[in-house]
Amino acid sequence: MMNSLSIPKVLQATLISGQYHESSAPSGRLPIQSGFWGEAMNEATDLMHVQQGVAAARAVDAAKIYGHGDAAVRALDGITVEFGSAKYTAIMGPSGSGKSTLLHCMAGLDRLSAGKVFIGDVDLSTLDEKKLTILRRDKVGFVFQAYNLVPTLTASENITLPIDIAGRKPDRSWFDTVIDTVGLRDRLTHRPSELSGGQQQRVAAARALVSRPEIVFADEPTGNLDSKASAELLEFMRKAVGEFGQTIVMVTHDPIAASYADRVVFLADGRVVDEMDAPTADRVLDRMKSLGGE
Numbered sequence: 001m002m003n004s005l006s007i008p009k010v011l012q013a014t015l016i017s018g019q020y021h022e023s024s025a026p027s028g029r030l031p032i033q034s035g036f037w038g039e040a041m042n043e044a045t046d047l048m049h050v051q052q053g054v055a056a057a058r059a060v061d062a063a064k065i066y067g068h069g070d071a072a073v074r075a076l077d078g079i080t081v082e083f084g085s086a087k088y089t090a091i092m093g094p095s096g097s098g099k100s101t102l103l104h105c106m107a108g109l110d111r112l113s114a115g116k117v118f119i120g121d122v123d124l125s126t127l128d129e130k131k132l133t134i135l136r137r138d139k140v141g142f143v144f145q146a147y148n149l150v151p152t153l154t155a156s157e158n159i160t161l162p163i164d165i166a167g168r169k170p171d172r173s174w175f176d177t178v179i180d181t182v183g184l185r186d187r188l189t190h191r192p193s194e195l196s197g198g199q200q201q202r203v204a205a206a207r208a209l210v211s212r213p214e215i216v217f218a219d220e221p222t223g224n225l226d227s228k229a230s231a232e233l234l235e236f237m238r239k240a241v242g243e244f245g246q247t248i249v250m251v252t253h254d255p256i257a258a259s260y261a262d263r264v265v266f267l268a269d270g271r272v273v274d275e276m277d278a279p280t281a282d283r284v285l286d287r288m289k290s291l292g293g294e
């Protein structure tokens with residue numbers, strides 16, 4: 001077991017993820033009210049639950065500006081989007097359209113310049129760093145585009161790092177399921193420098209999935225995988241949504257990967273420009289062509 005104190009604080013905060021919680025059902029409607037105002041209240045509370053209960057995460061008018069003056073880049077330009085609970089959403093868009101920025105801000109890894117993001121009902125802008133870290137640890141898994149593995153730890157230690165930091169014990173049978181699904185059984189004692197790009201990517205995915213967080217944000221989790229490894233990971237994530245009620249938000253450039261999702265959100269220039277339900281690879285490809293990306 002590695003010593004969590006040897007991990008720099010900033011990495012701990014970034015990598016930390018959490019334990020599985022039963023997906024929180026919307027709290028019940030207020031007691032039935034009668035009469036005109038009662039009905040109006042019933043409707044209002046129903047609406048609140050539709051808005052609050054269904055979305056696992058959402059952004060409202062989210063803007064992110066990097067830099068100042070002439071060098072300023074508007075990475076997010078007023079994004080309003082909801083990610084439904086126990087749904088699998090893909091985010092697509094040309095390089096530089098703000099996909100990673102949106103994911104980082106939604107997961108509380110970066111702060112917005114304006115607007116709000118919510119995980120469940122919690123407005124992340126109201127949390128200080130400590131509370132944000134706890135929320136990430138308990139509810140969020142993140143697969144980084146650049147993997148963010150700790151070079152001095154083995155694959156196995158990297159995968160259980162968030163659980164170790166949280167002082168929890170990994171669920172061994174689930175750990176085994178994840179490891180076998182991503183095909184890392186014979187690489188568990190290797191360090192990242194001894195792994196191929198695709199293997200490092202699988203370690204990053206396993207790390208986000210092994211604690212069964214309520215919501216997983218995955219930034220191009222199959223970008224470096226061959227079609228077989230890619231299909232296995234996508235199938236696994238599909239199952240995590242269908243069988244365990246996890247919510248997955250996945251950035252991808254690949255129409256086939258997107259076809260595993262329930263819905264695709266298309267970004268361009270930091271804005272949501274289109275959406276598609278029940279995507280197929282062909283329809284996604286057509287839409288990408290018509291949007292002029294890639």
Ligand SMILES: Nc1ncnc2c1ncn2[C@@H]1O[C@H](COP(=O)(O)OP(=O)(O)OP(=O)(O)O)[C@@H](O)[C@H]1O
Nearest residue numbers: 066067073074075094095096097098099100101102
């Ligand atoms: N830390 C930063 N400082 C300055 N500009 C940044 C920073 N991070 C991102 N950007 C800029 O913000 C814009 C959006 O970047 P982002 O990484 O979100 O794009 P992306 O859609 O994920 O692209 P890709 O598909 O290439 O990963 C880009 O123009 C990028 O150059």
Ligand SMILES: [Mg+2]
Nearest residue numbers: 099100101145
């Ligand atoms: Mg990116």
